[in-house]
Amino acid sequence: MIKYKNKYGNVKVKNGIHLFDSKKEMRRYHDLLLLVKAGEIQNLQVHPKFTLQKGFRDRGGKAIRAVTVTWDFYYTKGIKVFVEDVKSPITRRETAYNIRKRLFVWKYPDIEFLEV
Numbered sequence: 747m748i749k750y751k752n753k754y755g756n757v758k759v760k761n762g763i764h765l766f767d768s769k770k771e772m773r774r775y776h777d778l779l780l781l782v783k784a785g786e787i788q789n790l791q792v793h794p795k796f797t798l799q800k801g802f803r804d805r806g807g808k809a810i811r812a813v814t815v816t817w818d819f820y821y822t823k824g825i826k827v828f829v830e831d832v833k834s835p836i837t838r839r840e841t842a843y844n845i846r847k848r849l850f851v852w853k854y855p856d857i858e859f860l861e862v
Contacts, residue, residue, distance in 0.1 A: 756834075764792050771818055771832040774862055778819060778830075787821045787828075794820040794829070798849045815846045818862075830860045 756768035766772040781787045793816050801812035819830040829850075837843060838861065851859055 767818075768832065768834075770834075770862075774830070774832050775819070778821065782821075787823045789820070789822045791820040793818065796829075796850060796854065798846070798853055813849075815850055817850075817859075827857045828860055829854075829857050830862050832862045 756770075759766045759769055759772045761772055761775075764772075764775065766775065775792065778787065778790055782790050795814050795816045797812050797814050799813040802810050804810055817829045817831045819828075821828055821830075831847075833843070847859065850857075
């Protein structure tokens with residue numbers, strides 16, 4: 747387990763092949779693994795990436811990159827699809843995070859978004 751520090755004082759933790767932004771996120775991953783083993787959830791993915799807006803070229807021909815967002819976890823439970831993001835109370839108030847979350851909920855209405 748290798749530790750890295752980020753701007754909010756959380757310690758990044760590398761566990762096997764995954765690098766988690768916090769110990770809390772790593773603990774949630776282990777909880778979800780237990781749910782997979784118990785058969786309660788399926789198709790667990792770590793750090794899935796979603797496109798909020800496709801890339802395009804502006805009037806001058808300059809390439810504008812796609813707007814993407816990476817959440818912490820993706821899984822299914824029966825026919826329902828879930829995305830989870832582990833957040834502290836401080837980061838839940840960030841404007842950029844809230845904009846990404848709102849755009850995601852609007853673009854992907856069939857996926858339930860959960861903050862942990």
